[in-house]
Amino acid sequence: MIWNQEIECMDPRELGKLQLVRLQKLVDYLGERSSFYRGKFTAGKISGDAIKNLSDLKKLPFTRKTDLRDSYPFGMFCVDLKDVREIHASSGTTGNPTVVAYTGNDIKLWSEVMARCLTIAGAGPEDIVQNAYGYGLFTGGLGVHYGALELGAAVVPMSSGGTKRQLKLMHDFRTTVITCTPSYSLFMAEEAREMGIDPLKSPIRIGVLGAEPWTEGLRREIEAAWNMTALDIYGLSEIIGPGVAQECPEKNGLHIFSDVFLPEVIDPATGEDCPEGDDGELVITTLTKEAIPLLRYRTGDIVSITYQTCECGRTLPRISKVKGRTDDMLIIRGINVFPSQIEAVLLEVEGAQPHYQLVVERVKGLDTLEVQVEVDENVFSDEIRRLQDLRHRIKKEIESVLSLVVEVKLVEPKTIERSMGKAKRVIDRRRG
Amino acid sequence: MRVKQISVFLENKAGRLWELTETLREKELNIRALSLADTSDFGILRMIVNRPEEAFDALKEKGFAAAVTEVLAVEVPDRPGGLAGVLKALNDDGVNVEYMYAFVEKKAGNAAVVIRVEEVERSVSVLAAAGVTILPADEVYNL
Known part of the structure; x- marks a missing residue:
């Protein structure tokens, strides 16, 4: 099933025309209504x-996110408060909260894109959707809720937590679709077994999982634990909340709704476009939002993008799973390095969650990257040759991913400094 | 027949070897044989101790990456050509020795060596056929 056949399978040239018309209208709209953008437009002589x-x-x-914080609380609004229907705010642990607002049409848009997401994942009106994303100021809960209503499914507004109750209702209601974070879905499977409920016998068939990064390994674990299809959903409050992009059962990228959320993938250091398929920062322009439309919003999420038509028939571009955050990016000899790229290699080579640390130094004006990897019981071998092979394999794999020469050092377990139980991933000793 | 050997991963940095032996001392574990293999930035310490399981647990608890490997301990006549004789038997049968090292103590005029091979089962019969004495584990731990 495809929720919006016309849009989701639109000829890319037609889609381009639609995006252009919407972008022109958006620029005029912002010029008229946004004091924030008007200032920038006047300086750059920009109009539709x-x-x-x-x-x-x-x-x-x-x-940027700082623009939203600096305009706290209502500085980015393009409509009168009388037209605002819903306001959310981030927790603001690192400064002012980020405020996001929705007009009636924005809520309709949110319902539409979330209904597309649930349909892409394989859900339909006959499904019971247990929504275990948090309800409240976090946009996850209500976003999925609106989408399930639009879809015509029966939604159980569980919110997060209360695992025993979640599982009891899930079991008794014969829930078929679960929406929550990937780690929570795995936790629920463990809890279920402890309660004497066999998760494999549950009628749950689809998990729409998001709001945190997860690996293919975790997907396999979740799918095996629940005997369901586990699919990734992407979104962020600043753009709309959940409902920006959704993975289909082909599991080959997330369809991004570019008719309303125009994506770019750029080199975060230069701002230039990345070639199709290369990793870069996802930048989104909201084409039709009313309350707080955003131009070229820097999500900080590292993805790659493809414009090839998907096996499922949708022509919308697809983004990869989020591979990391630009905040973590290192520039070494002019090459952008994300710790998550190295983590992915280690995960592949070692087959387990690795403990590692990146040490960057400048030796005689040249940057060097040393990857320290803890040798744990999984990889320790009594034979020197095996350990040297392991080191060599890690080195070659990382070098091929980064196109950068690296040193790999095997270190003893627990030697990598951990703060608050979380390892410090990067030590940058370069100066200047 | 099979003797449990403890192998420990060691980074080449000051004090680690001492910390390891300190751990064994605390548990009153006695080292019967040991060898250290090293590369430019890490090493592997291999040893036979009197109570291998206990040593493994203690080292693990102290955060060392350790493993238990099975090796053979054989008696070698303490005279020129004694070791060559033992290795010839293995070599003639195409058994590859990965590494070996000697015990500190002798047994009744004979030396004892630890031999690590890939095919333990076959080595045992090859050595037995050649008249080499393979030391039982209990005896080895208390050498």
């Missing part, structure tokens, strides 16, 4: 007329 084709998007300014 200046947008002749989609590549003119590059003339528009980026928007």
